[in-house]
Amino acid sequence: MPTLIQQIKNRLNQLSEAEKRVGRYITRYPELVPNMTSKDLSNKTDVSEATVVRFCKSIGAANFKTFKLTLAKELPLSKEDLTDFSSLKKNDAPYDLFCKVTQLNKQAIESTSLSLERKQFEKAVRHLKEADKIIFFGVGGSAIAAMDGSYKFSRLGYHSMMIPDFHQAAATTPFLSPASVFVAISMSGKTKDVLQLAQLVKNKGAHVIAITNAAQSPLLKMADIQLCTPAVEQDFRIGSIASTMTQLNIVDALYLSVFHLSSDHLIEQYREAREAVIKFRR
Template sequence: MNGIIQQIKNRLNQLSSAEKRVGRYITEHPELVPSMTSKDLSIKADVSEASVVRFCKSIGAANFKTFKLELAKELTLAEEDLTNFASLQKADAPYDLFCKVTQLNKHAIESTLLSLDRKSFEKAVNDLRNADRIFFYGVGGSSIAAIDGSYKFSRLGYHSVMISDFHQAAATTPFLTASSVFIAISMSGKTKDVLQLAELARNKKACVIAITNAQHSPLYKIADIKLCTPPVEQDFRIGSIASTMTQLNIIGALYLSVFHQSSDHLVEQYREAREAVLRFRR
């Protein structure tokens, strides 16, 4: 692997003793590091938190967050044979394809553990919990996650919407406030409609949360909070199957996190709504 892990191994002898301990831990447990804070890593490597910061700069990373993103990308690409739809063959029987797609989705979701930053996720949960309204938006395959998010949060009593028509959505953004949250969902982060609405939301001081890839994503750069999905699809002709699963997984986790932090009164209202649905089910 000629990436960041190999760079660490090559430079290990040039580092200070504390930085060496950080480097050795990373090379021995690379899959654990993307979900850690700098404090977590300092405890595991038995060094100060400042040593972790110095280590990152010694290997050419601007900060610990940047280092984690590069490491997560490298680890995700190492799984490319598992998350690449080129592994699906025309000769496969239907049930064999089912097994392969299931395995692809499983590894796509597991790869999100490497790409998603813990502090960013916790910040997103806090902002959503206190939001006066939540606006979801996505195009194509990403619209599925946006619809699901809008539905889930509306069940918690939030003013939560997903408007698929771009012009209608644009006409709604003036009603956003500094307490509002705009969740922009795009695998590439390059979809013009998503970017334009995100900019409109920023102009109203709303918090913009991006669910997108970190690599070459304009949406990632303009968002206040970045919830990164792994680059799990190489063949766009198949359709955004695995990427949609990662988006739905993040939405589901946000929903459950907000639900668990909700007041007892809101939980009771949720139960009442659930009982009403069951009573009138046809």
């Protein structure tokens, strides 16, 4: 299937002159567009905002926002891939590699703002705030973000857990309610344990929040709430944590958002917990 940029190039001659200006700009500077508003793009190409919208529909996107999201998913995170086995063949000095890894992880986190939809994130925060139970689940590297989420939300007083064993996690699903939330974390969105648990949760009427890549993820289609992470690693990789960084970033933002909404009655409990930790510190 051709990329969005290739589709634009293929259809360029079929567009109006004004739409062609939009298309040429996007194919020349695709990395700038996801951070633009429709007004920004109209100013850059000297056309009306209505022309920008018509251009998006001509390419097959419902609106400019959908167009930007699709484009952002296709843009390469970095010109240099450090996450697959080819990186082991390069003669980088250790400190040089440290600098490259730091830059890659920074880019991964910054790219999340392009792949994540605001309405979906705010919906996730609302459901988590009102949840009676929260189950975080992930396998492999995604288990790190799941453990972090469980720990943080338990500090807010929620019945929050991360159960690493699939069968034990499945045994908890009969006790879920429509007010419960299952946070399914998977880079590929294809992990069978995660998909099967998500289906069990949906059968109970509980909400499924997916933190997963947007491209070709079965989990994304199954979820009630979709928190998309950018594609920053190949599926066959050496264990770099770029994708985990994006997952942790989303979990942290969810935690702080719920904390912010509940802070009036949590400050005193936090002070008590802090005093207890200091008292028993060894």
